[in-house]
Amino acid sequence: xNERVTIFFxxxxxxxxxxxxxxxxxxxxxWKLQRYKNRLPxxxxxxxxxxxxxxxxxxxxxxxxxxxxxxxFSGDELSRITMVxxxxxxxxxxxxxxxxxxxxxxxxxxxxxxxxxxxx
Numbered sequence: 589x590n591e592r593v594t595i596f597f598x599x600x601x602x603x604x605x606x607x608x609x610x611x612x613x614x615x616x617x618x619w620k621l622q623r624y625k626n627r628l629p630x631x632x633x634x635x636x637x638x639x640x641x642x643x644x645x646x647x648x649x650x651x652x653x654x655x656x657x658x659x660x661f662s663g664d665e666l667s668r669i670t671m672v673x674x675x676x677x678x679x680x681x682x683x684x685x686x687x688x689x690x691x692x693x694x695x696x697x698x699x700x701x702x703x704x705x706x707x708x
Contacts, residue, residue, distance in 0.1 A: 628654040630697045638706050645686045645693055645706050649679065652705065655695040658684045659702070663691065 630652070637651020647658065649672070660668035668685040675683030684693050684705075692707030 627698055629701065630654050630695045630703045632695060632703060632705065634704050635706065640686070640706075641683075643685065643687055644675075645684045646675075647682045647684055647693075647695075647705060649673075649681055652695055654697065655682075656698055657696045658682060658705065659694045659696060660685050660687075660690050661692050661694070661707075662687075662689070 631654055632652035637648035639646040639648075647655075655672050657672065658670040659666055660670070667687075667690065670682060670684045672682050673679040675681070686693060686706070690707065693705045694702040695705050696702055
């Protein structure tokens with residue numbers, strides 16, 4: 589069984605349509621697919637489960653659940669997208685790019701709703 593889920597979303601203040609597509613690994617880790625199938629919101633509290641590193645922030649998956657991607661901003665512009673699990677072979681955390689001067693990192697839910705993770 590090789591399930592594929594494609595989610596299209598649009599920010600309320602934008603005409604740009606974004607897409608998140610997930611497949612393959614969900615065959616082995618089907619529980620992750622539930623965030624899409626069951627339309628689960630992001631669960632996490634600002635500043636918790638994060639550790640600032642040099643040009644990165646480590647986000648703990650126990651503290652931040654149901655995240656599809658993490659977005660890093662440069663000013664008001666989206667500068668980087670990080671897939672959940674990047675930088676951790678055990679998938680217990682995500683290393684999110686956070687270059688000097690970046691104002692914030694946001695967690696994105698299945699529907700495009702954003703939650704501030706780190707920064708301002």
